[in-house]
Amino acid sequence: MASAAKRAKGAGDAAPHSAEEDPEALEQFDACQNEIDALNEKASEEILKVEQKYNKLRKPxxxxxxxxxxxxxxxxxxxxxxxxxxxxxLEDEEEECLLHLTKLEVEEFEDIKSGYRINFHFDENPYFDNKVLTKEFHLGTTTGPSSVSTTIQWKEGKNLLKTLLTKPFNNKNKRKRNLEYKTFFDWFTDNSDPVNDEIAELIKDDLWPNPLQYYLVPDIEVEAEDNDD
Amino acid sequence: MASAAKRAKGAGDAAPHSAEEDPEALEQFDACQNEIDALNEKASEEILKVEQKYNKLRKPxxxxxxxxxxxxxxxxxxxxxxxxxxxxxLEDEEEECLLHLTKLEVEEFEDIKSGYRINFHFDENPYFDNKVLTKEFHLGTTTGPSSVSTTIQWKEGKNLLKTLLTKPFNNKNKRKRNLEYKTFFDWFTDNSDPVNDEIAELIKDDLWPNPLQYYLVPDIEVEAEDNDD
Ligand SMILES: [Ca+2]
Ligand SMILES: [Ca+2]
Ligand SMILES: [Mg+2]
Ligand SMILES: [Mg+2]
Incomplete structure (x- = not known):
């Protein structure tokens, strides 16, 4: 490793030498640094084990x-x-479709850093034949980054990607669209930027850990009215 | 907790009811969620302990x-x-000053998430009287965010903040300045945005863990020349 020191750039010639040049110092530095690196490696492994242990405990x-x-x-x-x-x-017709979403699952891969998948389980529904739609993220250094989505088996005339993306936005609720995806199924089928999939990350890290806060709408307006009375 | 469910917004009236309404389901959901939250808390504590253990092991x-x-x-x-x-x-005259930097220390607080400090230890030098300059970051929810820097006891006529910031940039090396700080001591004394202190984070997370890679300059140009021969 010390042999990699082909050139060490000095910052200036006016340097005060607090000690004589010491040819062994770099090698000793490197040996010490290797001990630090080994500890870092062990720390990462131990933290991964803790995360895996709690993923197992959380699963049931x-x-x-x-x-x-x-x-x-x-x-x-x-x-x-x-x-x-x-x-x-979420377009209105997609909300109608998601009424048939019976189960959501977020599964981190055993080696957590390597990726995760989101499973959407559906009842029989008028839109497609699939029972499960999965979007899966491979983020490890060997396999990724990439994402892949289940091909949706749309029923005839029910392809929401075609009907919603080709007509002008039927945006009754006047929602702002700050995100890059136009509709839910546009997001689901878009695998162009797996490392910056904002919606997938919100589902994994925000919605999935505690969905109750979103299911329950705090009735802020009513409270404000109460205070005015 | 279930009493907080003042209003649960239904997504549509066309919903298929896969089961009868179940008044106890929300309470059971909440109890289950509390178990998940408790596990998350335990996981965070265990990971913090691992980090603290390895910080202790790394310290010597x-x-x-x-x-x-x-x-x-x-x-x-x-x-x-x-x-x-x-x-x-880094201005040239600051490099001259940093020739007197004998020791760098990065210390994370015992409760790692609450902050850290960077200590710069100096020899006797022509610029200031301090032996140690410290920039300390308080990032915990109770104490922060804030950062504080040691007041520099500049020797007469040697205040680099005044000499470098008032004259036109003497930028011999034609470095690009993409960062918000104009000079090293401008960074050191700037405590206006402690949560986005890019230089402090680079020192803590990049330079400090493995400085040898920066001390040793890979001699890429010479290798390229060798290939041309
Ligand atoms: Ca110099
Ligand atoms: Ca609806
Ligand atoms: Mg579920
Ligand atoms: Mg040191």
């Missing part, structure tokens, strides 16, 4: 939560439409 | 490294001037 709770969700009317579509950023890409 | 190695560094001529000023972003804010 997420599954239990998923079963409870099925007993709550329109849970996921309500959480989606109440989420400020996700709502921006 | 960083101290050892700091002693070895003192035997390497102009180590820190060379690493600074070879670092692409830090070099951008």
């Amino acid at each position: 709770l997420f599954e239990k939560r998923g079963e409870i969700v099925k007993r709550i009317n329109q849970f996921w579509v309500t959480a989606f439409t109440n989420h400020p950023q996700i709502a921006e890409i | 190695l960083f101290e050892k490294r700091g002693e070895i560094v003192k035997r390497i001529n102009q180590f820190w000023v060379t690493a600074f001037t070879n670092h692409p972003q830090i070099a951008e804010i």
